[in-house]
Amino acid sequence: MRRQHPLIVAISYLTMAFLYLPLAGVAIFSVNAARRGLVWKGFTLKWYLKLFENDWILEAAWNTLLLAVISTIIATVLGTILAIAMDRFPWRSRTSNFLDIILHIPVVIPDIILAASLVVAFGLLRMASSIFEPGLPNMIIGHITFQIAFVALVVRSRLVAIGSEVEEAARDLFATNWYLLRKVMLPLLMPGIIAGAMLAFTLSLDDFVISFFTAGPESQTLPLFIFAAVRRGVTPQIHALSTLIMLVTVILVVLTERFTRHHEKE
Amino acid sequence: MKRADSLITWYGELTTRQQLLKRGSLLLSPGMLWLMLFLVLPGLVLVVVSVVTRGAYGQLEWVFTLENYKRLAGFTLFGWTPDYLMILWRSVVVAFFTTLVSVLLSYPLCFFIAGRPERSRYMWLTLVIIPFWTNMVIRAYAWFLILSPELPIAKLAAVFGFIPEGAPLYPNAFAVYLGMVSMFLPFVTLPLYASVERLDWSLVEAAQDLYASRIRTFTQAILPQTMPGLSVGIILTFVPAMGMFVVPDLLGGAKYMLVGNLIQQQFGTSRDWPFGAAISMGLMVLTMVGLQIYRRKGKEVQVV
Amino acid sequence: MNQNQNLTTDQSLSIKNICKNFGDVKALDDVTLNVASGEFFTLLGPSGCGKTTLLRIIAGLEMADSGRVFIGGKDITGLPAIKRQVNTVFQSYALFPHLTIYENIAFGLRSRKFPDAEIKKRVIRRLEMLDLSSMAQRHPHQLSGGQKQRVALARALVNEPEVLLLDEPMSALDARLRAQVQEDLRRLQRKLGRTFILVTHDQAEALVCSDRLAVMRQGRVVQCGTPEEVYDNPKDSFVAKFLGAANLIPCTKAPGGVQTAFGFLALDKEPSWQEGTVAIRPEWIGIGDKEPERNGIRAHVTEIIYRGTNFDLWLEPGPLRVRTSSYRRIDPGREVWLELAPKELVILEDEAR
Structure with a gap:
């Protein structure tokens, strides 16, 4: 192992403290008994219990989950097919460059622009159909739109890693297209598809901007709820809610890490 | 350049370019259609909207203007x-x-x-x-x-x-x-x-x-x-x-x-x-x- | 039955006038080959000579621009890979990482919907034949390189292909294992009596394994024959250099022989060129204290390299490489007589540029 300069060690610890200090603050005040203000009044878990009595929060949690699950499923299917279509066919270089640019738009353009363009587009589509009133369907469409790109990029890199030889071997061993897809390609792609889906799911949970622009009054999500609550004046419940969301994030991250590390080994 | 209908092998499959591109387009269409409809098209709409007029109640009036950009530039x-x-x-x-x-x-x-x-x-x-x-x-x-x-x-x-x-x-x-x-x-x-x-x-x-x-x-x-x-x-x-x-x-x-x-x-x-x-x-x-x-x-x- | 007829009916694989270009690069330039049934045939050449492309064309993984491929007398040029009674051992083995060894081997039978009992019988036979029985339930990533290679072999052989194609199957193995595997492969092929086509850039491997071999260069077959024929009588300086060590001696034609930097050398045959090259293998140069009757060269030893089974001597004038048995140690600096006997001197076909 390399000897490390004390300055590097010091900066690293300070940086980590800088990342975690505010989060720790939220967690500490989530178990503070004080109803108002930031003075320590003793330990309590009652704010957590109260969360489950708050219909607003429960509904927001349900919306968040619904939004993430539906958009992830659709985006994973569309993104996977798109990745296969882009990587496994003899497109002219101009065509594939064009497809590549489209796919990278959500990565190189600030999400607020995507949000703004969706607001305007939905506003015009509203003349055609009431589906495009602000609300959950709009949010799902918005989320899918940026998720597809990320799923497709992840799955495509997996396709590239698999390479052509396994497919050639399968055909050399008399596999028809359908048999090859079912018995070789899908099982081999599965880690990439799951990784893509996990990424899409977390991106959806993490999103604020797209939801903020496309949400209606009936479709609060947890991030929107917290954002609104900060302006109304924060209650300890918000601290409890935030801490809970952080815990869920930690669990998701650890699970994802386990999953990818397990598959890297194979 | 080879003809589109001449036989080629592709990932071990004997086929023609034409056939492959047909199948590829089919697979490409759902995802690309989605991105065109909800990413590219709204982007273009945004460009168009940036040069129209805002009505008195915030509605869009389809009259061309560069006023919005002038305003952004500070005029x-x-x-x-x-x-x-x-x-x-x-x-x-x-x-x-x-x-x-x-x-x-x-x-x-x-x-x-x-x-x-x-x-x-x-x-x-x-x-x-x-x-x-x-x-x-x-x-x-x-x-x-x-x-x-x-x-x-x-x-x-x-x-x-x-x-x-x-x-x-x-x-x-x-x-x-x-x-x-x-x-x-x-x-x-x-x-x-x-x-x-x-x-x-x-x-x-x-x-x-x-x-x-x-x-x-x-x-x-x-x-x-x-x-x-x-x-x-x-x-x-x-x-x-x-x-x-x-x-x-x-x-x-x-x-x-x-x-x-x-x-x-x-x-x-x-x-x-x-x-x-x-x-x-x-x-x-x-x-x-x-x-x-x-x-x-x-x-x-x-x-x- | 006369000899000629015999050749055509026994043909396992026949390649006629195959050409293949990749863009402007001629990968294969009018290649014609015939491989007899049950023969171990090797395509030997440096990387980029077109040997792998030829193998892929036989497998149906690549289309030739022109020319035809016959297997068992049947034209398969237009058949896709899945319809060809040919199987391949890939260079990287291309095992299916998500399947067990058993399922890897069974793959070709399952995709053709063989009944389960038949699959089991055949797979178990191959597992036993290749000493893999204990790993049937493992996954490829748990196997060593040599084991993976045997799985790849079993996976191809279980389909009982008319022709088995092997694309540099030893290149991923370490040198010591490789020698062992080459012998095993040769024995396996004799036992099965199937046609094997091996692609390799390793001349030792080609010599050990093959019944016949074709030396390829820049998309063409330079020389084709048994290992002995090709080794003993290389056609040109490329083959002479590619197969083992050779002393190449530039020379001009003279009555009854050639004139070289060492003086006149007598030859048994007359070369067709005026200026060209003769070759002699290091182990065929005689070495002694007395001047030989013909083709003697007085030289002194400059360097001596011990190789276990023999010594390599470097001599001046030259440089000439001479190989002697390991019990005959000749120290550097000594003057010796070399004999380049006419029957050992090979006249190479290529003319001096």
Whole structure:
């Protein structure tokens, strides 16, 4: 192992403290008994219990989950097919460059622009159909739109890693297209598809901007709820809610890490 | 060039180009159709809306005008003001320095993590990934909380006279930078780490053997090798930092508005879509220009 | 039955006038080959000579621009890979990482919907034949390189192909294992009596394994024959250099022989060129203290390299490489007589440039 300069060690610890200090603050005040203000009044878990009595929060949690699950499923299917279509066919270089640019738009353009363009587009589509009133369907469409790109990029890199030889071997061993897809390609792609889906799911949970622009009054999500609550004046419940969301994030991250590390080994 | 209907082998399959492209187009269509309908088309609509007129009640009147762009450039009924241009410029500066500071902090952190023994390396890495995935609203709010007047940081600042007694450490530029850097630091650290982990140390040692100064060792041996990860990190930071509006909204207030807030205002309270669209165009152009400049400069660095 | 008829009916694989271009690069330039049934045939050549492309064309993984491929007398040029009674052992083995060894081997039978009982019978036979029975339930990533290679072999052989194609199957193995595997492969082929086509850039491998071999260069077959024929009578300087060590001696034609830098050398045959090259293998140069009757060269030893089974001597004038048995140590600096006997001197076809 390399000897490390004390300055590097010091900066690293300070940086980590800088990342975690505010989060720790939220967690500490989530178990503070004080109803108002930031003075320590003793330990309590009652704010957590109260969360489950708050219909607003429960509904927001349900919306968040619904939004993430539906958009992830659709985006994973569309993104996977798109990745296969882009990587496994003899497109002219101009065509594939064009497809590549489209796919990278959500990565190189600030999400607020995507949000703004969706607001305007939905506003015009509203003349055609009431589906495009602000609300959950709009949010799902918005989320899918940026998720597809990320799923497709992840799955495509997996396709590239698999390479052509396994497919050639399968055909050399008399596999028809359908048999090859079912018995070789899908099982081999599965880690990439799951990784893509996990990424899409977390991106959806993490999103604020797209939801903020496309949400209606009936479709609060947890991030929107917290954002609104900060302006109304924060209650300890918000601290409890935030801490809970952080815990869920930690669990998701650890699970994802386990999953990818397990598959890297194979 | 071969004919489209001549036989070729493709991944072990005997077929023709024509047939493959037919099948490929079929597979391409659902995803591409979606992206065209909800990504490309709305983008074009946004361009169109940026040159139409806002009606008295916020509705769109399909009359061509460049008024929105003129307004963005500062020309009003009462003469020229630099207000909007200031906000645009400030957004660029904030995004630039956020990226710079994130890079400066990420290098030592990456070397630190890469130098840990294997087991704790994963723990440290996970510790960087967790904030990466924690919701931005929560992280921005966490700063809002920690800078409250009742807590030690604001009190300390008051003792030194930076802020009046009993005031919070926001809204101001300092709070925005704190929030922004902590928001985007992991976006640089994670991709950069992937490159640092693969670093060929023999080149670094060779540079040191040749008595290169620390700066030269970094620019000649470390920077070129970590360029791929660094580039991803810079793009992942600079782009969303340009459009960020949660952090400045909570920690910057009206005093330290960024372009994200301005756009949000137009689509929210002001209900001025054409002007919002025009600002969005401005933001997009600035982001693209920023990435272009980086690409040019980045290439120069790689060549050296 | 006369000899000629015999050749055509026994043909396992026949390649006629195959050409293949990749862009402007001629990968294969009018290649014609015949491989008899049950023969171990090797395509030998440096990387980029077109040997792998030829193998892929036989497998149906690549289309030739022109020319035809016959297997068992049947034209298969237009058949896709899945319809060809040919199986391949890939260079990287291309095992299916998500399937067990058993399922990997069973793959070709399952995709053709063989009944389970038949699959089991056949797979178990191959597992036993290749000493893999204990790993049937493992996954490829748990196997060593040599084991993976045997799985790849079993996976191809279980389909009882008319022709088995092997694309550099030893290149991923370390040198010591490789020698062992080459012998095993040769024995396996004799036992099965199937046609094997091996692609390799390793001349030792080609010599050990093959009944016949074709040396390829820049998309063409330079020489084709048994290993002995090709080794003993290389056609040109490329083949002479590619197969083992050879002393190449530039020379001009003279009555009854050639004129070289060492003086006149007598030859048994007359070369067709005026200026060209003769070759002699290091182990065929005689070495002694007395001047030989013909083709003697007085030389002194400059360097001596011990190789276990023999010594390599470097001599001046020359440089000439001479190989002697390991019990005959000749120290550097000594003067010796060399004999380049006419029957050992090979006249190479290529003319001096």
